[in-house]
Amino acid sequence: MGSPHTVGIVGLGVISGQYLETLRTVADVRITAVADLDQARARAVADTIDGCRALTTDELVAADDVETVLNLTIPAAHAEVALAAIAHGTAVFGEKPLAATFAEARAMTDAAAAASVPLGGAPDTVLGTGVQTARAAIDGGAVGRPVSAAATWVSGGHESWHPNPDFYYRAGGGPLLDMGPYYLTSLVHLLGPVVAVSGAASRSRDHRVIGDGPRAGESVPVEVDTHLAGILHHDSGALSTVTMSFDGGTTAAAPIEVHGTGGTLLVPDPNRFDGDVRRRTSDGWETLPPSAGYVGAGRGIGLVDFVRGERRAGADLAMHVLEIMTLLQTSAESGMRETLTTTVERPTPVPLTEPRDWRG
Known part of the structure; x- marks a missing residue:
């Protein structure tokens, strides 16, 4: 190129x-x-x-x-x-x-x-210091053998702030397809590919009211489920539980927790590039210093990585995550565990890279 x-x-x-x-x-x-x-x-x-x-x-x-x-x-x-x-x-x-x-x-x-x-x-947020430091810690044995993880995102819906929220409530939208990619892509980076899923979903109302901007007060039809809970069965044997919702206010739960035979890791918001990674062992909590990832990155770093030939945010990973989400929805409708047809290798880790180096 x-x-x-x-x-x-x-x-x-x-x-x-x-x-x-x-x-x-x-x-x-x-x-x-x-x-x-x-x-x-x-x-x-x-x-x-x-x-x-x-x-x-x-x-x-x-x-x-x-x-x-x-x-x-x-x-x-x-x-x-x-x-x-x-x-x-x-x-x-x-x-x-x-x-x-x-x-x-x-x-x-x-x-x-x-x-x-x-x-x-996208998402390329997973290439920042937050998720990459957590991955380096897990790969280095910080929690022993990973056994399970929990990913949680809850809000009241984007109509409270977005001037044109319609597409969030149409096919291709909803909390799972909107916010799920950040969390599920992170879980694949942290724990590896998924082989099967089980899901349940609900919809609290059929319309949403825009709260801000020139269309404030206008009603938007809801065509997708707005709350989903799921279980991911990773190829490694680990199990992840996922909650994505437009039907709450907020949550005090950690964005992502990873539990292992030797401790627990708290992973920062995967919709951001940075944040503290915290590890819990028998001696208590400690904050891990950034040890991997693009420092000071913003949206677009995945494109930079892509055009330079690294392609950590490649279509194979995005495709795998989309199938996870699609089959969670299918499982929610069928009540059955669903098996994936895709898999993916974990992208190569991002070494700790300062802004002067990734900006060129």
Whole structure:
């Protein structure tokens, strides 16, 4: 791939600002084009980046000066944009989940493989010092043999703060597909791939009311389950329990706990890149110093890692996590344990890497 590596961004919603903040600081990445359904917004963003053009999506995925498409559209559009880029031989790195459905994701990975086009996807928060330090501790025997883990995320729903929360309550949304990728990707990094799942789900109401912004007071239909509890059976023999909910206020539970034969590890919020990793043994609690991961990273570090050939946030991992989520939903409907068809090798660990080194 070229240097600087050229990137075109499709979708300039709320999350794009965080990606831009990171990518603008990386020496060997250059943003050459942006596209959005709102052409005025695309032009406004392009005007803030030297050498960047505002294009339509069709123009951007076919552009000669775009080596990788950063796909930040809503989940329902992930597959359409990715397949269009792949058809032009352009690499794709997308926001989570990889696609709105497992079938769409499979079409993406098959097309990418057939065209020998690199494909990857978020979350990249797992590459920060929080999850990577926890992984290094577990791999180093800090809790003995890992036996189980618990992952918990609870909120009242994104309609309280997001001005356009509709897609969170449509196919491809819900707490599991929205927040689950952070937690499940972390669990795969920490404990390895999953072989089977069991799930249960519920929906507390059929509509949500937007609480902020120009649409405040507007009712949004709910088409997906808004609370899910699940059990993950890891290939290693460890069991993880997962709770993802839009039907609570908050929780005092640790984001992720890992229990082993020699102690317990508290893992910080996997929706962040940093945070304290705490270890409990018979002698009490201790905070572990950062020992692995990209220091000071933000959203976009996964793309940087991807275009440099590391690809720790590759499509195989994103596909495995999407199947975990899909089968948790299937199990919730069937009442049966479901077996995965995919597996993945744990990505290589990230050594402790200071900002001056990953920014280039």
